[in-house]
Amino acid sequence: MDFKLGPEHESLRTAIRGFVEERVIPLEGDSANYDEHENIRLDVLETLRQEVRTAGLWAPQMPVNRGGQGLSMIGMAACYEEMGRSIFGPICFNAAAPDDGNMILLQKIAREDQQKRWLQPIIDGEVRSAFAMTEPMPGAGSDPTLMKTTAVRDGKRWIVKGRKWFITGAGVAQHFILIAKTSDDPRKGLTAFLFDRDEPGWEIVRRIPIMGPEEHGGHCELLFDGLEIPDDNRLMGIGDGLKVTQIRLGTARLTHCMRWLGMARRAMEIATTYVEKRESFGQRLADRESIQNLLGSAAMQIEIGRLLTMKAAWKLDQGDFARKEVSMAKIQVADALHQAVDTAIQLCGARGYSKDTPLEWMYRYARQARLVDGASEVHRMVLSRFLMQEGTDFWGWQ
Template sequence: MDFNLPEHGEQLRRKIRRFVDEVLIPLEAKSSSYDEHENIAEPLLEELRSQARSEGLWALQMPVERGGQGCSVVEMAACYEEMNRSIFGPVVFNCAAPDDGNMMVLEKVATPEQKERWLQPIVDGTVRSSFVMTEPAPGAGSDPSMMRTTAERKGDGWVVHGRKHFITGAAAATHFILIAKTSDDPRKGLSAFLFHKDDPNWKIVRRIPIMGPEEHGGHCEIEFNGLYIPDENRLMNVGDGLKLTQIRLGTARLTHCMRWLGLAKRSLEIATAYVAERESFGLKLAEREGVQWMLGGAAMDIQIGRLLTMHAAWKLDTGDFARKEVSMAKVAVADTLHKAVDTAIQLCGARGYSRDTPLEWIYRYARQARLVDGASEVHRMVLSRNLMNDGIDFWNWG
């Protein structure tokens, strides 16, 4: 592949870097910039979103005719990495999970009427959204075939009963994509639906406390007690729920990697600035061989993650599902993010462990990377199956 970015993507990347450096990073040091869940405060967020929109940096993943920037996945990879050099970055540009993945899948599979009602407000930034799939044990987690939430046909619609948990963004969402069981067919037993926060007979049971800083809307437990969804709000065909999930998660998993690489790079930016100035026993820390090994190893791992992510992005742009490429990137980059920020904290010492830098914020956030959108062990299982099926062609250049 050609590693030169298209001019459109390169221009956006440069503009995003400037915005992050000049506007976002200075705000991270101000306590007034944060809400009670350690994310960017809503009044400030709305101001910054207006500024990003006015500078043509809004919704990079969406087509121009829908108000976005029409980026390819390769262009997104470079730009999302730049965005998340700030812990505030992706949500300011309307490129944060779960809205990011929801917008992309609705653009791919929704009807024109559904796009106008359910997608366009998310693109415009007037509402937020959530993807409702994961369930408490013994329900569906990494194995969707264990789905226990049901949608039963009733007249011209569907009635939903069940419970979900760790639903990202639910407390702030207006539009929801729901995956529920509609039959016992092992391959075609799930279907996808759209519902609104004001629809009756469902509720948020609780916002689940987590160790890290939270996305807007947190991670919630949800209960359905007869939620009625008109059939016109069904996505794709009956039985296509697993297919929709696979369509959504392919690119969405990779956008996590893109953003995590930005946080990994920012961690090393903070560390290199510190060791370049800090002296110990007559030498700058950066002059010590042990420090050089730590920095060099972390920098190399970030570059490996970038190459895996960009290769998967390129394959997605060619129309390939890139399942094994996305899984490899997901596992590698999740580990790399943790290594980069852990290295940075170690080199910065007590300063890194304190809240004088965002490193401790990134460290707590990083632990979820090996869990979300499929645990690393599940992705390794996927890779193993591919290896057993493909043999030597697992490493095919095509």
């Protein structure tokens, strides 16, 4: 087992780390660089994105012939972690959700003409995108088979009716991937489609208020009332919607973990810098055993998350779906992120709770980690199923 990065991956990781450290992190301390939803202001973002392109660090997850860096999943794990050290980091490199997951999906399954029309503008940073699957109760959430939004075929087009909500980025997205019910078949009843924001027959009902901070475009509720989608804009075959969802979410869950690990590490960096200097009752905080226990525990949980994430990335690179490994990483990293940020706030005291550091921003953001792309309870259920099916092979080395 070799955990050393290859020279190309290490070189890119180092370059990304340097850019984040020198150009991105310093912007976090000035409130003027934030928009009204507590994300990086768009004009500031565009300046950074131009610098990223000039530095040759743009879209590392995409193939070189499409303007990216051609990274493997292992390379992405190392580089996304470095981007995630800044709360503004991933979006600067065009590696933030939901565009990241949508680009990876379209690169894998879309036809060449579809990639030119729907994928390339996202890679180039000309448009944003969204993935419309989740619905209000009793519709689809963690269980896609509960889908209520329907697409009914009418000749060479599909007519869509239904409602979606908590669709990340929908407020600014131009290109949408939609999952809709096309039959009652429990395994082949869903189909995936592509549609453009400017098409009639749908609307954004509201931008749903959340704890925040928010991604650009927020989390929106959508109403479909006769949206017409040409059959040519169907992704994969009729009835392949569940497969499309599994392909997208497996990788997207892991890239979340990669970015969250960077955020968790950054929280620890802020905490350790503080406790190394802060004295109380004649002793540095860093010299107190209780403080050491908190730091050591959080650091260990982060490292466990890194190993699980890297193993899942390796399996994906081998062509495996890595469902078991991705679920383990998702549970572990979500918990590790929350523990790291909570520990950092506790150790920094009032300063950590204030806006003098990004810790309170991270704390609110971290709470969603145990919910998005499958709640932790659902992933534990997945692991239980694998355990029952595989028995002692659950822990195999191959």
